[in-house]
Amino acid sequence: MPRHAVVLTNPTAGKGRGARVRDAALPRLHGAGWRTTSLSGRDADEAGDLARTAVGQEPDLLVVCGGDGMVNLGLQAVAGTPVPLGILPAGTGNDFARVLDIPLRDAVAAAGRLIRGAPRAVDLARIGDRYFGNVLAAGFDAVVNERANRMSWPRGRMRYNLATLAELRVFEPLHYVLELDGVQRRVDAMLVAVGNGPSFGGGLRITHGADLHDGLLDVVLIKPMGKMELVRTFPKLYDGSHVTHPQYERHRVRTVTVACAGIVGYADGERFGPLPLTVESVPGAAQVWA
Structure with a gap:
């Protein structure tokens, strides 16, 4: 059965690089037989709502395409759930992607890491109800x-x-x-x-x-x-x-x-x-x- 990934993009990340990374990565995922649902938030609040709704529908994974702010938003949605978070780096810092050894400047290579990947548990830090x-x-x-x-x-x-x-x-x-x-x-x-x-x-x-x-x-x-x-x-x-x-x-x-x-x-x-x-x-x- 093909994997279903919800891909949530910050189109303005990295001076518009978010949309370009998404558009380069999706054909690679489709070529591997993945089914994708592409979403884009107009601002952080809308993107957060989209992420939480998507996770509630339990896709195989939620993929965020953007920088560390987008990753942080994705972490709020997946924390405490069985849905894993995937990353297509498209920001300025990309520090969480860096820790996971995801290619930072090659969207096709980053998509390849998703295709070959598997879920693994990581710790988070929490302040109140935010991670x-x-x-x-x-x-x-x-x-x-x-x-x-x-x-x-x-x-x-x-x-x-x-x-x-x-x-x-x-x-x-x-x-x-x-x-x-x-x-x-x-x-x-x-x-x-x-x-x-x-x-x-x-x-x-x-x-x-x-x-x-x-x-x-x-x-x-x-x-x-x-x-x-x-x-x-x-x-x-x-x-x-x-x-x-x-x-x-x-x-x-x-x-x-x-x-x-x-x-x-x-x-x-x-x-x-x-x-x-x-x-x-x-x-x-x-x-x-x-």
């Missing part, structure tokens, strides 16, 4: 996200680079109260990141070593350092070598509460709300097709 797959940003990185979201120009990664430079001029260490598996800690830091997976921002491995299958969250602190030292350390995030820096600190916990005045938390690139936020690991919360 995320990779990293909660709760410091300098979150402040940059807030500024970038207020900017209308330029688009893509360059907007975040400019926002980073703008914030770096005025940024000072933040005062945090953390609760790590019930143990309170007060600390000054440049940022606190909570990782279910290892990366954010298009491959920045801030929570290097985080595992989607261990039932734990990786809480990383970058403690105070000078602005030039922060600039020098930034490139090390791409290969995880920042873990040797003396101002790096890592904790592995099941739950964490992060409190800091004036900071808004972002997870999977999506705005989750002002701190304090409590994050818990939910082992095996979702099935992914990989």
Whole structure:
């Protein structure tokens, strides 16, 4: 019996790349005998409704075509259900697809991975009734996200680079109260990141070593350092070598509460709300097709 995949697309992802990726991938799926239903949401609310309705009809899998925001939307729909989530990467960061080793720039190859794939359980992190797959940003990185979201120009990664430079001029260490598996800690830091997976921002491995299958969250602190030292350390995030820096600190916990005045938390690139936020690991919360 042919597989039935509901393919939900963000047509504006990656400057219109979402629709192009979908149109390149669907013939590959059809050629393998798959049956597909193609859906497209006009905005995040409509796409979320479409995803939940589709999952309720129990297709063989829900495939999202877009960036990390679209993946996050798909995770909300499939979490706690037997329907797996497949991914056709079409965004700027694509960090969850990166963790699953899905080809990021070749739609036909990504479709081929779906055809050869199988469901497997992964952990998710949960804040209230919302889930995320990779990293909660709760410091300098979150402040940059807030500024970038207020900017209308330029688009893509360059907007975040400019926002980073703008914030770096005025940024000072933040005062945090953390609760790590019930143990309170007060600390000054440049940022606190909570990782279910290892990366954010298009491959920045801030929570290097985080595992989607261990039932734990990786809480990383970058403690105070000078602005030039922060600039020098930034490139090390791409290969995880920042873990040797003396101002790096890592904790592995099941739950964490992060409190800091004036900071808004972002997870999977999506705005989750002002701190304090409590994050818990939910082992095996979702099935992914990989």
